[in-house]
Amino acid sequence: MLKLKYFSTCVFLLTLFSINRICASDYFLNALRIYTEGRFFEASIEFERAIYYETDSNLISVSKYYKSLCYKELGEYDKALEELAKENMESLPDSIFLAFGYEKVLCSFMKEDLNQALFNIDKVYQRFKDTLRILEFLPLNILCLNSCREWNNAMILWNYYIDNSRLNDSVKVNFRQEVNRLYDKKNLPGFYFPDKAERLSTYLPGSGQIYCGALPEGLFNLSINGTLLYYAFSQLYNKFYFTGYFVGLKLFNKFYSGGIRRARSLALEKNEKGIKSFNFKNSTLMKRLYTENVASSH
Amino acid sequence: MIVTDLTKKILISSVFFILTLFLRVFSQIAPDCDLKFINHLFKTGYIRETLFLLDSEECSSFQMNDSVNYLRGWCYSLLNRLESSSENFLKVAPASSLYPESHFYAAYNYAQEGNLIKAEGVLEGIEVCTQDHLLLKNHELAGIKLLHGDLFSFNERLSEIESDLPEIRTSSINLINISSELSSHKSKSPLLAGLFSAVIPGSGKFYAGRKGEAVSAFLSTAGMGLVTWENYRKNGLNDYRTIAFGAIFGLSYLANIYGSAFSVTVSENDFKEHVKTEVLFHMRIPLDSFFNK
Amino acid sequence: MKRSITRRFVYLIVLSLGIKSFAQHIDFKTDLGIINKKLSEKVPDPYKRPYIYKDEALVLKKLNPVNFLFGGALFVYQNILSKQISAGCLYTPGCSEFSKEAIREYGLVKGIILSDDRVHRCNSYAAGDLKKHKRDTITNRYPDPVSRYKSLKR
Numbered sequence: 001m002l003k004l005k006y007f008s009t010c011v012f013l014l015t016l017f018s019i020n021r022i023c024a025s026d027y028f029l030n031a032l033r034i035y036t037e038g039r040f041f042e043a044s045i046e047f048e049r050a051i052y053y054e055t056d057s058n059l060i061s062v063s064k065y066y067k068s069l070c071y072k073e074l075g076e077y078d079k080a081l082e083e084l085a086k087e088n089m090e091s092l093p094d095s096i097f098l099a100f101g102y103e104k105v106l107c108s109f110m111k112e113d114l115n116q117a118l119f120n121i122d123k124v125y126q127r128f129k130d131t132l133r134i135l136e137f138l139p140l141n142i143l144c145l146n147s148c149r150e151w152n153n154a155m156i157l158w159n160y161y162i163d164n165s166r167l168n169d170s171v172k173v174n175f176r177q178e179v180n181r182l183y184d185k186k187n188l189p190g191f192y193f194p195d196k197a198e199r200l201s202t203y204l205p206g207s208g209q210i211y212c213g214a215l216p217e218g219l220f221n222l223s224i225n226g227t228l229l230y231y232a233f234s235q236l237y238n239k240f241y242f243t244g245y246f247v248g249l250k251l252f253n254k255f256y257s258g259g260i261r262r263a264r265s266l267a268l269e270k271n272e273k274g275i276k277s278f279n280f281k282n283s284t285l286m287k288r289l290y291t292e293n294v295a296s297s298h
Numbered sequence: 299m300i301v302t303d304l305t306k307k308i309l310i311s312s313v314f315f316i317l318t319l320f321l322r323v324f325s326q327i328a329p330d331c332d333l334k335f336i337n338h339l340f341k342t343g344y345i346r347e348t349l350f351l352l353d354s355e356e357c358s359s360f361q362m363n364d365s366v367n368y369l370r371g372w373c374y375s376l377l378n379r380l381e382s383s384s385e386n387f388l389k390v391a392p393a394s395s396l397y398p399e400s401h402f403y404a405a406y407n408y409a410q411e412g413n414l415i416k417a418e419g420v421l422e423g424i425e426v427c428t429q430d431h432l433l434l435k436n437h438e439l440a441g442i443k444l445l446h447g448d449l450f451s452f453n454e455r456l457s458e459i460e461s462d463l464p465e466i467r468t469s470s471i472n473l474i475n476i477s478s479e480l481s482s483h484k485s486k487s488p489l490l491a492g493l494f495s496a497v498i499p500g501s502g503k504f505y506a507g508r509k510g511e512a513v514s515a516f517l518s519t520a521g522m523g524l525v526t527w528e529n530y531r532k533n534g535l536n537d538y539r540t541i542a543f544g545a546i547f548g549l550s551y552l553a554n555i556y557g558s559a560f561s562v563t564v565s566e567n568d569f570k571e572h573v574k575t576e577v578l579f580h581m582r583i584p585l586d587s588f589f590n591k
Numbered sequence: 592m593k594r595s596i597t598r599r600f601v602y603l604i605v606l607s608l609g610i611k612s613f614a615q616h617i618d619f620k621t622d623l624g625i626i627n628k629k630l631s632e633k634v635p636d637p638y639k640r641p642y643i644y645k646d647e648a649l650v651l652k653k654l655n656p657v658n659f660l661f662g663g664a665l666f667v668y669q670n671i672l673s674k675q676i677s678a679g680c681l682y683t684p685g686c687s688e689f690s691k692e693a694i695r696e697y698g699l700v701k702g703i704i705l706s707d708d709r710v711h712r713c714n715s716y717a718a719g720d721l722k723k724h725k726r727d728t729i730t731n732r733y734p735d736p737v738s739r740y741k742s743l744k745r
Binding site for chain 1: 332335338339344347350351521522524525527528529532539543
């Protein structure tokens with residue numbers, strides 16, 4: 001009788017344990033269902049509920065991950081990163097660590113925080129030194145390196161990415177040629193030094209804008225400054241001192257100092273535009289490679 | 299068929315397993331207003347999410363309505379939607395322990411919005427049961443009188459508060475300081491500011507207390523005046539340059555007069571805004587300390 | 592009910608086996624789409640602003656030569672000259688936007704006078720009168736809306 005009692009108690013407790021596990025994960029399942037339906041705001045709440053009630057540390061980590069995915073879908077990259085930062089990545093198993101690392105890199109890149117993105121990439125590489133599991137990170141790494149203008153390193157990664165894809169040799173050769181063409185010196189985005197643009201505009205108004213490639217604007221700035229300076233000096237020469245100072249020189253000062261500021265901001269603007277369009281070409285090529293890779297594997 | 303011991307054990311364990319499974323399956327998470335989780339969301343700063351759950355069907359028909367309305371009130375308050383916040387606070391029933399806090403904060407929200415009559419009405423309607431609540435009510439009503447600008451009623455109300463409560467005593471002293479600042483404040487005339495600026499450009503702004511603006515108005519108007527005078531002297535009245543600079547000078551001069559008149563209005567409005575902010579601040583502190591916020 | 596029980600058992604098995612299939616969740620194709628969208632989006636040019644009477648319903652107001660003269664001058668300033676000056680305004684809205692709003696709210700005469708006064712106030716001398724605590728921490732400017740100048744009554 002005692003044996004039967006003991007046996008039944010064990011079975012009962014085991015059942016309860018397994019059922020408890022199933023039912024606690026109801027919150028997670030419910031949240032996942034809402035997530036797949038595309039209701040990301042509600043899903044983020046339900047994942048938070050799963051985090052609150054769940055006791056299994058792995059499931060909590062997974063819930064946090066999905067919650068960050070919800071924020072990513074809503075375009076709230078700050079919140080996504082905050083959620084991912086709540087987890088101590090070092091203690092996670094490999095598969096979850098990779099997923100966390102990837103999302104951190106992606107959200108940092110979308111937030112234009114390149115330092116954070118590269119830092120997280122390094123963290124992943126340190127853990128998976130020579131494995132092929134880092135292949136998913138290569139495209140983002142390439143885009144970050146492009147933003148930092150590290151063309152040689154970006155090309156090395158491109159070649160590594162192509163070499164480790166499942167494409168045919170001939171297709172790989174084509175992609176390598178395209179990458180070489182993309183990174184050819186004449187196709188790389190130009191860099192305009194903001195300090196140089198400022199200095200040029202200081203010596204000759206409008207030259208900073210011309211240096212940045214805005215020829216009409218530069219000439220316009222030069223003509224305005226020239227006209228105002230001429231006006232100021234002609235008034236002073238003709239003994240119209242107040243007019244020369246209050247109208248001529250004051251206006252000249254406004255346009256001259258404004259032109260210097262404009263040259264600097266134009267250089268920064270052009271640099272940003274150049275990188276964006278270059279990265280767009282890169283990401284288009286990546287999309288093609290990815291599609292062909294998937295097709296080859298099938 | 300001989301039923302062995304082992305078979306019996308297996309049969310019993312299966313029955314247990316299936317029974318427990320049925321029980322747990324049927325006792326699935328029924329949708330209800332999970333106040334414990336909602337409180338957790340609120341405390342961790344997820345205000346929009348808290349509001350989303352509170353506005354759901356499950357919470358609308360929840361029996362613990364007072365807690366729901368109270369939380370909703372706080373969510374709207376933190377999102378700066380004061381009208382909705384007050385509406386929800388006022389739904390809390392007198393029987394609830396959250397009633398005094400809800401109604402005091404509802405009145406405060408109305409005061410913050412500028413709806414002083416409603417704020418006063420809510421405060422007068424609060425059913426106070428303790429001496430401390432009565433003192434707090436009188437303090438808040440005194441604050442509202444001060445917001446009205448009614449210094450006589452304010453002093454009357456304040457004399458009813460002889461509070462030993464440190465939260466109220468310090469704030470009352472500060473309100474008294476504000477009232478003396480109000481009574482000693484001399485309001486300025488926009489007409490006078492305009493006249494001053496008509497005589498000396500910028501002096502009207504100086505009278506309004508804006509010294510920096512006065513200097514810049516004087517320099518720019520005087521500068522244009524000198525340019526016009528110079529062109530008039532050398533080119534004559536009918537020259538296009540004299541007319542152009544004269545027009546710009548005239549505009550500057552008019553703008554200086556008009557701007558000076560407005561600077562008095564803007565300064566007075568800024569002073570009123572400053573007084574309102576200070577009074578609201580000293581109405582809020584006792585509430586927060588009293589209700590441990 | 593049968594399906595939910597089966598689903599729960601399947602889930603239990605998957606969970607107990609570990610979450611090894613997790614890394615495959617990375618949906619790179621969709622993420623590339625998000626990246627592409629961000630890289631191709633056009634940043635609006637802050638120096639391209641519309642003509643003040645562009646959406647004006649009254650034809651008389653739109654074609655009035657005086658309105659056209661001042662509106663045109665404002666348009667030329669905002670779209671061509673302001674980038675040459677690159678001035679950082681002390682206030683929000685900026686001086687030319689304030690001018691536009693003032694003319695729309697209060698008419699041409701009062702709008703021009705208020706704009707002139709605003710331009711005379713937008714310098715380092717007048718900055719000394721502004722209260723630091725009122726500055727917007729994001730735009731780094733002081734709020735000075737047109738609604739402040741509705742009436743001289745306090």
